[in-house]
Amino acid sequence: MKPKKIHIIGSVGSGKTTFARRLSKKMNIAHYELDNVVWNRRENEDVHDVKRSSQERDEYFFKIVNVDAWIVEGVHSVDWVIKSFERADVIIFLDINYFIRIYRIIRRFLLQKLGREKVNYVPSFKIFWKMFKWNRLFEKEKSEILKKIYTYNSNLVILSDNKAVENYIEGIRWQ
Incomplete structure (x- = not known):
């Protein structure tokens, strides 16, 4: 069965975000970033997000x-996202290697500072540092997050590298 949620x-x-965009395009299903649910994004650069x-x-x-x-994506595993866990046909947990995530954080920051990658926030060194802290915190809380997900939905898929992500995209039943 083709998952729709x-x-x-x-x-x-x-x-x-990259994975959600690719699935969204291939499946023709809207995707939502949880950060954009939390923040009301402002197009006008003079007015910050609220x-x-x-x-x-x-x-x-x-x-x-x-x-x-x-398709919903985000790091959030707090109570307000439980409705998504309960209603999802599948929950995909990206368990990418910690050091690969560090590399990606650094690469993303540099591309954002150079204006080569779109960003919903000002790419400051303060945010850059917070990303390392969030990455470390996620690693510490990973088992608790998985328990919470499994409590609400047993349809859990864990993908641990780019090859697994590619295989999932190619292998999902599209009919």
């Missing part, structure tokens, strides 16, 4: 997970 979770630098209230965030997220097909 997919939740992708992984650390910063694990490839969640964090949604808990109620606004929850209402927006509820609309997303109550349609027939979606």
